[in-house]
Structures are given as structure tokens and as C-alpha cells.
Amino acid sequence: MKRLLKNGFPLSGVLAAALSCLAAPAGAGPLPIVHQALVAPPMMPPPITRKTPARVVVDLTVEEVEREIAPGSRYMFWTFGGTVPGKMIRVRTGDTVELHLKNLASNKLPHNIDLHAVTGPGGGAPQTLVAPGNQAVFSFKALNPGLYVYHCATAPVGMHIANGMYGMILVEPEKPLPKVDREYYVMQGEFYTGTGYRAGGLQPFDMQKAIDEKPTYVLFNGADRALAGNKALTAKAGEKVRIYFGVGGPNLASSFHIIGAIFDKVYSEGSAHFQRNVQTTMVPAGGSAIVEFTPRVPGSLTLVDHSLTRAFNKGAIGLLTVSGPDRPDIYSKGVISALGAASPVSVKPSPGEDAPVNAEPPQAHEAAPADHGRAVFSKNCVVCHQANAQGLDGVFPPLANSDLIQKRPLEAARIILGGRAGPITVNGVNYNGVMPALDLSDQEVADVLNYVSTQFNHGKPVVTVDEVKTLRAQRQ
Ligand code: HEC
Ligand SMILES: [Cu+2]
Numbered sequence: 001m002k003r004l005l006k007n008g009f010p011l012s013g014v015l016a017a018a019l020s021c022l023a024a025p026a027g028a029g030p031l032p033i034v035h036q037a038l039v040a041p042p043m044m045p046p047p048i049t050r051k052t053p054a055r056v057v058v059d060l061t062v063e064e065v066e067r068e069i070a071p072g073s074r075y076m077f078w079t080f081g082g083t084v085p086g087k088m089i090r091v092r093t094g095d096t097v098e099l100h101l102k103n104l105a106s107n108k109l110p111h112n113i114d115l116h117a118v119t120g121p122g123g124g125a126p127q128t129l130v131a132p133g134n135q136a137v138f139s140f141k142a143l144n145p146g147l148y149v150y151h152c153a154t155a156p157v158g159m160h161i162a163n164g165m166y167g168m169i170l171v172e173p174e175k176p177l178p179k180v181d182r183e184y185y186v187m188q189g190e191f192y193t194g195t196g197y198r199a200g201g202l203q204p205f206d207m208q209k210a211i212d213e214k215p216t217y218v219l220f221n222g223a224d225r226a227l228a229g230n231k232a233l234t235a236k237a238g239e240k241v242r243i244y245f246g247v248g249g250p251n252l253a254s255s256f257h258i259i260g261a262i263f264d265k266v267y268s269e270g271s272a273h274f275q276r277n278v279q280t281t282m283v284p285a286g287g288s289a290i291v292e293f294t295p296r297v298p299g300s301l302t303l304v305d306h307s308l309t310r311a312f313n314k315g316a317i318g319l320l321t322v323s324g325p326d327r328p329d330i331y332s333k334g335v336i337s338a339l340g341a342a343s344p345v346s347v348k349p350s351p352g353e354d355a356p357v358n359a360e361p362p363q364a365h366e367a368a369p370a371d372h373g374r375a376v377f378s379k380n381c382v383v384c385h386q387a388n389a390q391g392l393d394g395v396f397p398p399l400a401n402s403d404l405i406q407k408r409p410l411e412a413a414r415i416i417l418g419g420r421a422g423p424i425t426v427n428g429v430n431y432n433g434v435m436p437a438l439d440l441s442d443q444e445v446a447d448v449l450n451y452v453s454t455q456f457n458h459g460k461p462v463v464t465v466d467e468v469k470t471l472r473a474q475r476q
Contacts, residue, residue, distance in 0.1 A: 031055040031096060038087040041221050042233060044183040044244065045090045048172050053094040055139075060087065061102040062111045062130075062152075062165075066202070066379075069191060069217060070224035070315070074202045076383055077222065078111070078152070078163040084222025085187035085248060086150065086167025091142050093174050098139040099124070105133035108383065108436050110154055115140070116286065117148035117169045125153040132436060145173035147270030147288040149246050156395060158250045162192055162210050164222055166248030168288060173272060180292065181239035188256070188283075188305060188316060189222065189248035190215035194387045197314060198224065202378050204387035213251045218310040220303060220318045227303065227318025235295055237324025242292045246270070249285030255306035256281050256289065258320070260299070265292040280306050295322040297331040373451025376444045381452075384435070389456040395433065397426035400456035409449065409462035414471050416445050442468040 036058040037045045063082045069075035080086025091097055103111055110131045114123035118140045128136040151157075152165035166189060192210040193203035197217065209215065220227050227233060235241050247254045257280040265274040266281045270288035281289045295301060303318040304311040311317045381389070384396045391398035399405060404426050405412045419437035423430060440448070445468045450461035 033057060035059075036089055036091075038081055040083050041085055041088065041185045041187070042227065044088055044170075044185050047176060047179070047183075048090060048092045050092060053092065053096070055096045055098055056089075056091045057098045057100065058089050059100045059102070060089075060113070061104060062107060063104055064107045064109070068223060069193065069203065069219075070198045072200045073193075073198055073224075075191065075193060076163070076202075076205075078109070078160060078165050080113070080150070080152075080165060080167050084164035084166075084189070085185070085246065086165070088167065088185050088244070089150075089169040090172070091169065092172045092176075093142055093145045095142050095171075096139055097142055097169075098137065099128070100135055100137050101128045101130060102135040103130040103132050107132040108438070110434075111152050111160065111165065112136070112154050113150055114153040115148060115150040115169055117142055117144070117146070117150070117171050119143050122153065123150075129154065131434075142169075142171045145171050145272055147171075147244055147246065147267070147290055149248065149286050149288060151248060151286070156207075156392070158210055159205065159207065161248055161250035162190065163205060164189065164248075166246075168244060168246045170244060177242075177290075180242040182233075182235050182241045184233050184241070184243045186220050186227070186243055186303065186318065187222075187246045187248050188218065188220055188252075188254045190250070190252050190314075191217040191219060193217065204378065204382040207386065207392055210250070215252070215314060218252065218305060218314040218316040220316060224315040227320075232300075232319035232321045233303075234321050234323070237296050237298055237322055237327070238294065240292060240294050241320070242290060244288070244290055245283060246288040247283045247285050251285055252305075252307075252310075253285055253287075254283045254316075256283050256291070257304055257306040258291075258293065259302040259304060260297075261293045261295060261301050263291045263293050266290070295320070296324075297327050298322050298324045371447075371451070372444075373447035373449075374455070376440065376448040377451055380438050380440065381448065389452060391426075394431070397424065397429070397431045399452045401427070402457065403427050405449070405453060405462075406457055406459060409453065410467065410471065413445055413449050413463045413468055414475075416440065416449055417468065417471055418475055442472060 032054045034054040034056050036056055039045055060080050062080060064078050065082060066074055066076045077084055101113055110129060112125045112129040114125040116123055118124045124138050124140060127138040130136045148169050150167050150169055152160035154160050192206045193216040194206050245256055263278040265276060266278040267274045267290035283289050299322055301320040305316040385391055385399050389399035419435045421434045423432045442465050446463050446465045449463050453459040453462045
């Protein structure tokens with residue numbers, strides 16, 4: 001993965017010298033260029049073995065992806081690199097990070113990135129705001145070692161984070177952390193979906209729930225059971241395990257605890273100093289901790305937010321399966337006997353049987369059969385105009401009871417067909433935003449507008465496919 005920038009002086013004097021000046025601080029030679037390996041959580045990119053600074057090129061692509069948030073329940077996630085949390089970046093103190101933030105043309109919204117490892121305004125956010133189909137290149141020097149959260153900081157910020165736009169960057173100290181046997185990457189975040197926990201179908205984002213800080217889900221790594229079943233973390237008894245743990249939020253702090261383990265070390269708040277022998281560590285929203293422990297007994301360890309209804313009723317639970325020989329000197333079998341009885345009865349739990357995460361089987365729901373207009377609406381419009389088409393104060397105009405749709409349906413069809421930018425007044429309220437073109441067929445445009453008109457404006461179908469076809473022809 002590593003590519004050293006060849007010292008280009010023999011190539012051509014002036015040009016190479018100029019280039020190397022751009023790439024390196026004054027006085028230093030050109031930094032070797034290293035490409036960041038990006039791996040999906042809960043895995044970590046490999047530890048750094050370099051002893052000197054480099055220019056680390058990170059290709060991070062924003063992807064808006066619809067996938068399961070819980071079995072049978074789907075959600076539109078906004079991600080850094082296609083995963084929640086976003087891909088881990090791993091650099092060394094003194095490195096210069098050259099971040100290429102790409103916003104896929106198929107995305108619907110502008111995004112940016114604020115890295116808590118940056119020294120400077122907005123953590124880089126003002127330098128990286130990109131519309132779909134564009135990329136920003138931004139570089140910064142990692143001055144302080146530590147484990148830092150990054151997140152999208154595009155308005156409404158809470159909404160971007162609540163949809164999954166957070167991850168972490170590990171800035172290793174010059175003298176690296178001691179070697180361990182296993183490293184994992186776990187982040188907690190809440191999700192505010194339109195209906196209840198594990199409700200079926202495509203779930204919209206609910207801004208009011210987010211404002212009230214009443215999440216439907218509190219999750220590790222972006223999905224219910226993301227760390228359970230065959231996706232549980234694993235370790236052998238006696239191995240040293242290190243978890244890079246962070247909280248994306250947007251709102252809740254975590255009382256991070258592992259049932260059945262004691263943290264030998266906690267680098268609180270992701271800093272350079274550690275405490276020993278910790279049971280539960282408090283991690284703030286937008287903060288982190290590095291925890292280390294050594295499982296010694298086979299069975300399941302359970303990762304939880306020890307605010308426990310979040311674990312058992314909202315999903316903040318994960319498993320680490322430990323293999324190895326029994327150690328009755330550390331952890332004996334329970335011996336059960338009737339009070340006053342003579343012969344004890346041994347009860348033998350098999351490893352993993354005690355894991356509460358399996359207590360409640362996932363309920364799969366069939367998505368209700370929806371007409372085409374409603375399907376187009378939930379897939380394409382809800383993300384901005386909201387579940388009941390009520391819009392979002394000052395940001396997205398309402399489609400429900402919209403005077404524009406009621407009085408000028410063909411204008412509405414034109415907007416849905418081609419998008420719109422600039423000042424617009426709906427029901428006497430001014431908005432000034434960008435609605436991207438959504439690449440819908442004539443049929444989809446007609447169906448979604450007729451659905452919105454019938455469902456949310458107490459009207460009738462207002463446009464035909466032929467009319468949309470004519471509008472499209474006029475645009476060309
Ligand atoms: C990425 C966010 C976004 C998405 C997705 C989106 N819109 Fe919009 N929409 C906007 C914004 C912002 C405006 C205001 C545009 C402006 O200020 O020029 C708007 C304006 C409108 C308007 C005119 C104003 C009104 O409230 O009546 C209609 C109609 C409309 N959108 C319909 C839709 C439909 C139907 C869909 C789904 C097929 C959709 N939009 C998807 C952001 C979005
Ligand atoms: Cu964003």
C-alpha cells in the first residue's frame with residue numbers, strides 16, 4: 001500500500017524543487033507519500049511501523065446508502081466510505097494528512113468533514129464542503145496524538161450525524177502504543193426513525209425525535225446486531241484486546257462497559273494517559289476512549305452502554321466471543337442446591353448461552369404493499385421533506401398543504417423533474433436552498449406528485465405522464 005515519492009531532483013531541477021516545496025514544510029525534504037488503507041469496521045487498518053513523518057493520502061468517499069438498520073427495517077444512511085462508523089484513518093503524530101473527500105454524483109446532498117484532529121477553524125469543514133459529483137482536497141498536519149472523532153458538519157449538522165456521518169482518526173504517538181493481539185473499532189450512535197424499534201419497512205428520519213433526544217435506536221456500528229451472531233468480535237483467552245471506541249452521537253454520551261471484563265487500561269477521552277482497572281468508562285458525544293483488556297475465560301462478553309434500557313431496548317449491545325480452555329480457578333461453575341439439601345446439583349451453562357443479546361429474536365416485518373407514488377416518495381423525498389411531507393423549518397419547504405403544489409402543479413412537476421435552487425416562497429415563508437435533480441422517470445414524477453397531492457394536500461391527481469413528458473421536452 002505504500003508508495004514512496006521518488007526524490008525527483010535529477011529529473012528536472014526547478015519543477016521538482018517547486019513541487020517538493022509544495023509538498024513539504026519549509027526546510028524539510030519532501031515527505032514520503034503513503035496511501036491510507038481503508039478497511040470496514042470493526043477492523044482496524046494495520047499499526048504504523050514508520051519512524052518518521054509522511055504525507056498520508058486518504059480517499060474518503062461519501063456514500064448515501066439504503067440498508068437494514070434492523071432485520072426487516074431499512075434506513076437511508078449517509079456515510080463516510082459506505083460504512084457506519086466511517087472508515088478509520090490511522091496516521092502518526094507529525095504526519096500531514098491529505099484528505100480527498102469525494103461526494104458521489106448519485107448522492108442527494110452536499111457534505112463536508114470536521115476532524116477533531118485538525119488544528120484550525122471548523123476542523124476542516126469550511127475547506128471541504130462538496131456538492132454531489134465533486135471532490136475537495138484538504139490537508140492538515142496532525143499535531144496532537146490521540147483518538148479523534150470526525151463527522152459531517154453540514155447543516156442541519158445533527159441530522160447528518162444522526163444519519164451515520166461520523167468516524168474516527170487515530171493519531172498514533174511518535175512512540176507507538178504497545179502491540180496487542182487484537183484491535184477493534186466500535187462506535188456508538190443514535191438513530192431517530194419515524195416509527196418504533198424494529199418496525200418494518202423503510203424508516204424515515206424524525207427530526208422532532210432528534211431535537212427531543214429520544215432515539216428509536218442506540219447502536220454500535222450502525223445496525224442492530226452489527227456485533228452479534230457471526231459478526232461478533234472474537235478473541236482467544238489470554239489475548240490482549242484493544243478497542244478503539246467512540247461516540248458519534250449526535251446527542252447521547254455512552255457509559256461504555258463490557259459485561260464480564262475489566263479494562264486493564266483506559267486511555268480516557270482518547271488521550272495519551274491511561275487509568276488502570278476500570279469497569280465503565282464515560283465517553284461523551286464527539287469523544288472517544290481506547291480500552292484494553294485480556295479475556296481469560298471462554299464464553300461471551302457483552303459490550304453495552306450501561307444506561308441499560310439502551311442496550312436491551314434500543315440495540316446498544318454487542319458480543320465478543322472468547323475461545324479457550326475452562327479456567328475454574330478464575331471462574332467456577334455454579335453449584336446449585338436446595339437450601340438444607342445434602343447433594344449439590346451442578347448447572348452447566350454452555351458458552352454463549354448466557355448472552356442476553358439473543359433473548360429477543362428479531363421480528364421480521366413485511367413492508368406494507370405501497371402504491372408506486374408512495375414508494376417513490378419514501379425513497380426520494382422523505383429524506384428532506386420529511387415523513388409527513390411537513391418539511392423542515394427554514395431548510396426544506398413543506399409539500400403538505402403547499403400553496404405552490406395546489407395552485408401551480410405543473411411548476412411543482414417541473415421542480416421534481418429538474419430540481420431547483422434559489423429563493424422560493426411556500427405558504428408565505430421564504431426558503432433558499434438546493435433541491436437536486438433526482439433522475440426520476442416521467443411515470444415516477446407523475447406518480448409522486450399525484451401521491452403528494454392526494455395524500456397531503458387533500459386534492460386529486462394533478463398531472464399526467466404525458467404532461468410530464470411535454471415538460472421534459474421543453475427543458476431540452
Ligand atoms: C436533498 C433534499 C431534497 C430532496 C431529496 C427533495 N427535495 Fe424538494 N425541495 C428541496 C428544497 C431545498 C426545495 C426548495 C428549493 C429552493 O429553495 O429553490 C425543494 C422544493 C420542492 C418543491 C417546491 C416547493 C414546495 O414545497 O412545494 C416541491 C414541489 C418539491 N420540492 C418536491 C419534491 C419531491 C416530490 C421530492 C421527491 C421526489 C423532492 N422534492 C425531493 C429539497 C429536496
Ligand atoms: Cu453530511
